[in-house]
Structures are given as C-alpha cells and as structure tokens.
Amino acid sequence: MRTARKREASHRLPQPLPEKVVVDFPAPLFRETETRRRRNWHQPQQLIRCAVEQYLEALQRKRLEQELAAGYVANSALDRRIAQEFSAVDYETF
Secondary structure, rough: OOHHHHHHHHHHHOOOOOOOOOOOOOHHHHHHHHHHHHHHHHOHHHHHHHHHHHHHHHHHHHHEEEEEEHHHHHHHHHHHHHHHHHHHHHHHHH
C-alpha cells in the first residue's frame, strides 16, 4: 500500500500556485465587508473568493438562460406546428 501511494504521489502534477490580486475598496464597503467577514469567515480571501465564484456562476446562469430563451424563440414556429398536428390526437384520448 505504501509504495503504491508513493508512486501515485510522484506521478501527480504539481498544483499551480494561486494568483494574487490586490483590490481597492471604498471605505464604507470595506467596513461592511470586514464586519460581515468577521461573523462568517476566517480569512478575507475566503469571502472574496466565494463572492467572485458566486458572481461568475450568476453570469453563467444568465448566459445560459439567454441561450435557452433564444432557442425557444428560434424553435417556437416548429413547436406550434407540431402541437397543432398532434392536437387531434390529444382530443381523441379524452
């Protein structure tokens, strides 16, 4: 077991070092951020990283919603035509 773990560890690629970013906050935003961070987070990096991740996820969600809406619009004529073609079948089952 130990030799297998050593072999696995030696074949792993090194993890890239995290990137460092300096962010300037207006004083009121900084105070509010620090107040909230002290209540819920241990390190400022955790709060900022989480906020950026949530922001990026929201952007991706919005982009996906826009793509879906465009797809619905693009297929709406076909969808209506198919629904009309099968409407008689729907009425037969009731």
